[in-house]
Amino acid sequence: MKRVVTLTVNGEQRQALAEPRVTLLELLRDGLGLTGSKEGCGDGNCGACTVLLNGRPVNSCLVLAVEVDGSDVFTIEGLARSGALHPLQQAFIDHGGLQCGFCTPGLVMVAYALLQENPHPTEQEVRMAIAGNLCRCTGYDKVVRAVMAVG
Amino acid sequence: MKPFEYVAAGSLAEAVSHLDSAGPAARPLAGGTDLLPQMRYFRAHPPLVVDVKRIPELRQLSCVGEGLHIGAAVPLADIAAHPDVTRLYPAIAYSCSLVGSVQIRSRATLGGNLCNAAPSADTVPGLICLGAHAVVTGPAGRREIPVEEFNTDPGKTVLGTGELLVEVVVPPPPDRSAVSYLRFTPRQEMDIAVTGVASLLKFSEGGMVYQARIVMAAVGPTHLRARRAEGVLEGQRPTAELVSRAAEEAAGECQPISDVRASADYRRHLVGVLAGRTLLKSAEAQGIRV
Structure with missing residues (x-):
């Protein structure tokens, strides 16, 4: 049976219908049209679906939509403000921290969460923070440099 | 789904x-x-x-006189960062910080790590060393089960139909004791223990081993105590020779299998190495030079 799920997405209150088996990622992509968050593995290994749930980074493929009723969700679509990229997004471009771009929304969101908690992380802290995000293009070095440039 | x-x-x-x-x-x-x-x-x-995340009893994380209460639905990230846990139970905080990735630890719980009953679960060996117990509620009321007896086989627990893990209670660490946990994984993050060993060493005032607990992960159907190795240590003055003898004994006590992550022989070898290192680490944490 479908249920009404009410949540705040990127500061805006949204409502959608979801069966219990629908994940938060599916709700964002198919129910709310926010296709920035990607599905890579669907089981929590790749991090491409990372969003902030009540301020903390989570794999949105491992969260049921019905679990987040009343919660606050922040996605990659919420980062750029009035057309201007967030400094972290700009740093990924400046340092070549992406190639195909599929993992990028997840990496940016987990890096954003790290910088919220720890504004000046060491390289080791950045590497540990992004360990749950797979990237097959960059070899991670450029991603680390991009995050360090902002932190 | x-x-x-x-x-x-x-x-x-x-x-x-x-x-x-x-x-x-x-x-x-x-x-x-x-x-x-x-x-x-x-x-x-x-x-x-x-x-079960909205049940208050499962959300509490508190350190009071009689020990540490970890609600079954508290995320690992909260446990690993809690100031009382890092101060009084550093091995528990450390083992919580080993599970999965940042994203996983925002959601995954110690209760789930226990109830999933994987013999490789990282949070369990330290709990067993410290004599933690699980508080369970169900149709027949409330009962307490030592964490050591909670899992019965891979994926199997003592929970009956309708029973729910409420919290894990860890007693205060004994005086003059320290616990440490070490695991081997090919990757530092986002990996499952090929083998893990935790130890507790409690010393007498004179620096003898008063009590030893050694718990091994991923080398049996459940987490295993290395009781013979504990016996090697108890009542003795800790020396490098004694620690190696205990580590060898632990390697002889484990019951590993070969699977996709490692052969049984390699796991047995790892028990010996990790047991020795964790014993040295626990001794060092108490200022005992071996």
Whole structure:
């Protein structure tokens, strides 16, 4: 049976219908049209679906939509403000921290969460923070440099 | 995922009543990082999923006189960062910080790590060393079970139909004691222990080993105590020779299998290495030079 799920997405209150088996990622992509968050593995290994749930980074493929009723969700679509990229997004471009771009929304969101908690992380802290995000293009070095440039 | 019913329980009584009436296939949902992949890959087909994250008793994390109370639905990230846990139970904080990735630790819980009953679970060896017990509630009321006896086989626990883990209670660490946990993984993060060993050493005032606990992960159907190795240490003055003898004894006591992550022989070798290192680490934490 479908249920009404009410949540705040990127500061805006949204409502959608979801069966219990629908994940938060599916709700964002198919129910709310926010296709920035990607599905890579669907089981929590790749991090491409990372969003902030009540301020903390989570794999949105491992969260049921019905679990987040009343919660606050922040996605990659919420980062750029009035057309201007967030400094972290700009740093990924400046340092070549992406190639195909599929993992990028997840990496940016987990890096954003790290910088919220720890504004000046060491390289080791950045590497540990992004360990749950797979990237097959960059070899991670450029991603680390991009995050360090902002932190 | 196959369709299922979902209910978010607001109280222990409500959760137990739902789990009991839906039968043994119903599943409680805390962090979901194990359950949802199982459902996605059709390894679990619960007709009913009971979300237990809104039950106050399962959300508490407090350190009071009689020990540390870890609600079954508290995320690992909260436990690893809690100031009382890092100060009084550093091995517990450390083992919580080893599980999965940042994203996983935002959701995954210590209760789930225990109830999932993987012999490789990183949070369990330290709990057993410290003599922690699980508080369970169910249709027949409340009971307490030592963590050491909670898991009975891979994926199997002592929980009956309708029973729910409420919290894990860790007694205060004994005086002049230290606990440490070490594991071997090919990757530092996002990996499952090939083998892990935790140890507790409690010393007498004169610096003798008063009590030893050694618990091994991923080398048996459940976490295993290395009781003979503990016996080698107790009542003795800790020396490098004694520690190596205990480590060898532990390697002889484990019951590893060969699987995709390692051969049984390699796991046995790892027990010897990790047991020796964790014993030295526990001794060093008490200022005892071996």
